Amino acid sequence: MGKTMQQIVSIGEAISHPLRLKLLYMLSEREWYVYELAKELNVSRQVLYLHLKRLEKAGFVESDLRLEDDDMRAKKFFKLKEFDVSLNIEDLGTFFE
Numbered sequence: 001m002g003k004t005m006q007q008i009v010s011i012g013e014a015i016s017h018p019l020r021l022k023l024l025y026m027l028s029e030r031e032w033y034v035y036e037l038a039k040e041l042n043v044s045r046q047v048l049y050l051h052l053k054r055l056e057k058a059g060f061v062e063s064d065l066r067l068e069d070d071d072m073r074a075k076k077f078f079k080l081k082e083f084d085v086s087l088n089i090e091d092l093g094t095f096f097e
Contacts, residue, residue, distance in 0.1 A: 005095050007058075011085060014058035019043070020051050024080065027061055031079035052078055059083065 003011075014020060019041070026032060026040070034052070038045045055061045056078075064077045
């Protein structure tokens with residue numbers, strides 16, 4: 001089954017920002033704790049969360065909230081999901097024909 005127009009738009013929006021592309025690359029190497037990512041990229045956690053939520057909504061990443069043995073605070077980790085992005089004329093034809 002093909003993607004809906006909203007799914008295609010969501011994917012396009014998710015990969016339309018250089019920081020989100022860098023996040024995809026970094027998450028392809030390993031999962032990251034949000035604080036570590038923000039520090040590595042030199043952005044606030046609030047800004048980072050906005051970008052990660054956009055990637056999560058489009059299905060590129062997933063998050064996991066967990067307690068570490070050495071720290072009783074919950075930490076949110078993100079990891080990359082398998083994805084394959086493609087768009088062809090047939091996909092568009094389903095909406096406009």
